[in-house]
Amino acid sequence: xxFPDVKLANRPLHFLYLCDCSGxxxxxxxxxxxxxxxxQSLPGMAAVARDNPEARVLVRAVSxxxxxxxxxxxxxxxxxxxxxxxxxxxxxxxxxxxQLVAAALQTPPMEVRALPPVLVLISDGQPTDDFAGGLExxxxxxWAQKAVRLAIALGHDADLEVLQRFIGSEPATGGRSPRRPxxxxxxxxLAQYIQWASTAVVGAASMPASRVSExxxxxAAGNIPLPDLPPTVLDPTDDVGPVVx
Amino acid sequence: xxWILPEGASLDFExxxxxxxxxxxxxxxxxxxxxxxxxxxxxxxxxxxxPACIARDAGLERRLAASIRATAPNDAFLWPIALLxxxxxxxxxxxxxxxxxxxxxxxxxxxYVGASEHAAGRLAIGLRQVLRxxxxxxxxxxxxxxxxxxxxxxxxxxLFLEPGGGGILIxxxxxxxxxxxxxxxxxxTPGFMAPxxxxxxxxxxxxxxxxxxxVLLFRLLTRHDPxxxxxxxxxxxxxxPARRRLCGEDPxxxxxxxxxxxxxxxxxxxxxxxxxxxxPRPLQALFEQTFCRGMKQxxxxxxxGQWKQxxxxxxxxxxxxxxxxxxxxxxAGAPALCWSCGSPLPEPITLALPRGSVLAAPDNELHPHHFxxxxxxxxxxxxxxxxxxxxxxxxxxxxxxxxAAWSAEAADGRSWPVGPGESCSLAALTRxxxxxxxxxxxxxxPPAPAA
Numbered sequence: 001x002x003f004p005d006v007k008l009a010n011r012p013l014h015f016l017y018l019c020d021c022s023g024x025x026x027x028x029x030x031x032x033x034x035x036x037x038x039x040q041s042l043p044g045m046a047a048v049a050r051d052n053p054e055a056r057v058l059v060r061a062v063s064x065x066x067x068x069x070x071x072x073x074x075x076x077x078x079x080x081x082x083x084x085x086x087x088x089x090x091x092x093x094x095x096x097x098x099q100l101v102a103a104a105l106q107t108p109p110m111e112v113r114a115l116p117p118v119l120v121l122i123s124d125g126q127p128t129d130d131f132a133g134g135l136e137x138x139x140x141x142x143w144a145q146k147a148v149r150l151a152i153a154l155g156h157d158a159d160l161e162v163l164q165r166f167i168g169s170e171p172a173t174g175g176r177s178p179r180r181p182x183x184x185x186x187x188x189x190l191a192q193y194i195q196w197a198s199t200a201v202v203g204a205a206s207m208p209a210s211r212v213s214e215x216x217x218x219x220a221a222g223n224i225p226l227p228d229l230p231p232t233v234l235d236p237t238d239d240v241g242p243v244v245x
Numbered sequence: 246x247x248w249i250l251p252e253g254a255s256l257d258f259e260x261x262x263x264x265x266x267x268x269x270x271x272x273x274x275x276x277x278x279x280x281x282x283x284x285x286x287x288x289x290x291x292x293x294x295x296p297a298c299i300a301r302d303a304g305l306e307r308r309l310a311a312s313i314r315a316t317a318p319n320d321a322f323l324w325p326i327a328l329l330x331x332x333x334x335x336x337x338x339x340x341x342x343x344x345x346x347x348x349x350x351x352x353x354x355x356x357y358v359g360a361s362e363h364a365a366g367r368l369a370i371g372l373r374q375v376l377r378x379x380x381x382x383x384x385x386x387x388x389x390x391x392x393x394x395x396x397x398x399x400x401x402x403x404l405f406l407e408p409g410g411g412g413i414l415i416x417x418x419x420x421x422x423x424x425x426x427x428x429x430x431x432x433x434t435p436g437f438m439a440p441x442x443x444x445x446x447x448x449x450x451x452x453x454x455x456x457x458x459x460v461l462l463f464r465l466l467t468r469h470d471p472x473x474x475x476x477x478x479x480x481x482x483x484x485x486p487a488r489r490r491l492c493g494e495d496p497x498x499x500x501x502x503x504x505x506x507x508x509x510x511x512x513x514x515x516x517x518x519x520x521x522x523x524x525p526r527p528l529q530a531l532f533e534q535t536f537c538r539g540m541k542q543x544x545x546x547x548x549x550g551q552w553k554q555x556x557x558x559x560x561x562x563x564x565x566x567x568x569x570x571x572x573x574x575x576x577a578g579a580p581a582l583c584w585s586c587g588s589p590l591p592e593p594i595t596l597a598l599p600r601g602s603v604l605a606a607p608d609n610e611l612h613p614h615h616f617x618x619x620x621x622x623x624x625x626x627x628x629x630x631x632x633x634x635x636x637x638x639x640x641x642x643x644x645x646x647x648x649a650a651w652s653a654e655a656a657d658g659r660s661w662p663v664g665p666g667e668s669c670s671l672a673a674l675t676r677x678x679x680x681x682x683x684x685x686x687x688x689x690x691p692p693a694p695a696a
Contacts, residue, residue, distance in 0.1 A: 001366075001565070001570055001571045002369060002370070002371060003363075003372055003375055003468075004468075004520055004523070004585075005366070006469075006515060006519050007364075007365055007366030007468055007516060007518035008364045008365060008366070008464075008468050008469060008470070008516065008522060009469070009513050009516065011483060040556060044246065049360075050365070051359060051361050051402070053364045053365035066257055101544075112479065113480070113481055113483070114481070114482065114483075115482070115483055116278065116452070116482055116483075116484045125480050131693055142481075143482070145481040146484055188247075191247075192247060195246075195247075198273075200275055203274075203275075207434075207436065211431070211433060211438070212379060213480075217618060223482075223485050225485060228295065228297040228298075231295050231296055231297065231341050231343070232341065232342070
């Protein structure tokens, strides 16, 4: 006879991409690389969601260029997600994107109870609108304060200072850290970071991974211990560093 | 996935006479990546560590070497077989610059699925199989603890179930160490960690394993978390500080008989409210022992031997509701209603044994521990199994799974031999003599006719 038809209670985990679609993203295939990286990451993300029955992983995406707009407005279960390609063209209304996300993280429409949301900001340039105003609006929303905020800098023209302000205060120790903008110099490393954010970070936010004593518990934004960044896996076809950007 | 080891390639490792072929990547996590590999025609699994994991855990290589020497406590563990480092010739094929290593272990058969599939309600599994899996888990930890070892990081993530028979496999055995001796790096998985470990007051060991084991058993039996009740509902954002409060600073068992602050919510936590009453009182009492007194006093937690005994007894009390067919666990002599449909459960035929008794319900089994006080509970080698008659399913029989013949006796003194593999009907018999010991067939006394 079957086990009683009951299942573990779960909480929503909102995962939001904020994607820069300004004109510069059209250069050197960056826009295509981002579309590919996100599309390729979805099966892995769905697998992590499956393995974490405590979490109901829901994905949304905002694109920003001349203005900010929802690319995926309905919080969508990851296994039902179909990624339509983003198109590049225009300037960089990053502040407006933050305003849009801030409104979405208000309760309602946000649930009363949830897991910490995950916000991933991807940009290759500098905001052309009121970034400070957008960030301020975001910071006032309790769910945004609780959110895990990650940023990926595409190429060397990205404004690292702006991305750091989005993440929060910089860690005291030097070196690569998820609390600093992740610098993607080529399509391979972009795909790695997107995969890491959509699997390891989603896993950590939904059901904390096994803990080791030396895990540095970073203060400030550290309401979720972040997993190690992906190791630098040498690309067998291209071991000469950034060739595209 | 960016695989560190090249799929399809054959690599040479120090200490291995033959090259190892990397068949395919199976998965990856924060610690490392796991591959299916082939060594001289045999399929095995290889876990390859990420450099960050090795850097953080100085004792890892030493612990693994000690485990490989010690061999597995029992066959439920996917135990490390050999530690591998790439030979100088194969080193350039490994796609990370930092020095790294891995270990070989048995490959998990495809029939075993992650225990989180059960927690999520996606697995077709019965109560008998879940209880057998729980017994297997308690048995595995019993063997581990008796060997002086502790596991340290029990969670749903390193347990696999075989839903057909209730078999289990435990993976990620790389934190196993001698209890109290090796201060490895791992603390455990939040939600399964004992409160004293979560709060940093103690290092993980056999006592904290007992807490984590009880959490895992509770989650398998109820599909719910023992600490998620009203106090969890009061938390808006379930982040790290909130988990610390809920599971470390002020942990309250949802069925604590005294402290009612954390009772399950009838809607949000329905799973716990439906499943908990299914189980016999003595099994519930072991959870209360571990999650009430044992919450703050690690030495008071239910031991692996107690879990084994009570889980085996629960399986012995299994009966089927004649109205809906659902599995119930009936205490002897007590009138009972089916938990699923509410129908009264008739008193079943009982097989009275030298040690304990087993209700006659299809698939219930008699084991050596039912006859011999000196052997521990073990479900691996049943001597007999209750079977339904192939043409008349309501007629129950007992199948001889042993290698020796039995003698089945009826009330009028006649007797029949029952050879290995044969079954005898329980309806006509009063006693079965077996080389292991006697089996008395006790039928309920029919109610006295109304005056």
